[in-house]
Amino acid sequence: MLEKNGSVRAMEALRSHFGGVFDINSVFGYKFDEFFAFCQHLGYYGYIAGGVEGKLQSPEEFIRHRKGNCWDQTELQREWFERRGHQVKTYLLYYYLRDDYCPSHSILTYLDEDRWCWFEPMFYGAAVEYSGVHKYFREEELLEDFKRVFALNGQRSEMLPDKIDETKWSLYEYERPSYGISDVEFYEHCRKGKRIL
Numbered sequence: 001m002l003e004k005n006g007s008v009r010a011m012e013a014l015r016s017h018f019g020g021v022f023d024i025n026s027v028f029g030y031k032f033d034e035f036f037a038f039c040q041h042l043g044y045y046g047y048i049a050g051g052v053e054g055k056l057q058s059p060e061e062f063i064r065h066r067k068g069n070c071w072d073q074t075e076l077q078r079e080w081f082e083r084r085g086h087q088v089k090t091y092l093l094y095y096y097l098r099d100d101y102c103p104s105h106s107i108l109t110y111l112d113e114d115r116w117c118w119f120e121p122m123f124y125g126a127a128v129e130y131s132g133v134h135k136y137f138r139e140e141e142l143l144e145d146f147k148r149v150f151a152l153n154g155q156r157s158e159m160l161p162d163k164i165d166e167t168k169w170s171l172y173e174y175e176r177p178s179y180g181i182s183d184v185e186f187y188e189h190c191r192k193g194k195r196i197l
Contacts, residue, residue: 024059024060024063027063027076027080028079028080028083030080035080036119036121036133037121039073039076039077039121039122040121040122040131042062042066042067042068042073043065043066043067043068044067044068044069044070044073044122054182054183055179055180055181055182056071056072056075056177056178056179056180056181056182056186057072057075057179058075058179058180059075059076059079061179062075062076063076070104070105070106070107070122071092071106071177071186073121073122074090074106074107074108075176075177075179077108077119078090078108078176081108081110081119086110086111086112087110087111088108088109088110089108089109089110089139089173090106090107090108090109090173090174090175090176091106091107091109091143091146091171091172091173091174091196092104092105092106092170092171092172092174092187092190093105093106093107093146093147093150093169093170093171093197094169094170094187095150095151095154095160095164095168095169095170096168096169096170097160097168102170102187103154103159103160105146105150106190107119107120107146109139109142112135114137115135115136115137116135116136116137116138116139116141116142117133117134117135117136117142118133118134118135118136118142118145118146119133120132120133120134130149130153143171143196147169147171147197151164169197170191170195170197171195171196171197172190172191172193172194172195172196173193173194173196174189174190174192174193174194175193177189177190
């Protein structure tokens with residue numbers, strides 16, 4: 001018997017938990033825990049750039065395809081949180097290995113009373129420290145932990161070298177990008193934002 005690929009497993013999990021009918025209005029109507037669970041079961045491309053047709057999907061497209069990369073999911077999260085009046089920030093962290101390969105991850109953070117929260121539904125069930133809602137008193141502490149966890153996971157998966165060169169990190173806070181842009185255009189958009197590292 002053939003082993004199911006990640007997209008097939010993710011689709012089966014979505015159907016099992018949510019009944020298989022997805023549209024933007026039903027997803028934006030989810031309560032916090034439902035939305036988090038929905039995001040955990042979306043198909044994920046991992047660190048491979050390109051996404052669906054090599055472009056950043058709108059939240060509607062992402063829900064229709066039910067798979068994409070972290071940037072697609074971050075934009076879906078942005079829309080869900082902003083519709084509820086939350087103050088959000090989005091970040092792109094990447095490690096420069098060579099011009100055509102910079103392992104990266106984007107995240108959404110939001111303010112909950114006096115705590116900054118890192119909303120991270122991806123990598124559900126993986127042996128990494130990502131999945132969950134992580135809370136911090138200081139935003140700087142959140143970003144330090146984001147880098148630490150990304151580096152740890154990158155080393156475990158052999159995507160990053162055992163010896164990290166701190167000068168190869170880049171971290172940007174970025175605003176909402178235009179949907180439909182390519183990976184290269186997405187990186188360019190982020191680099192126009194606020195540089196943290």
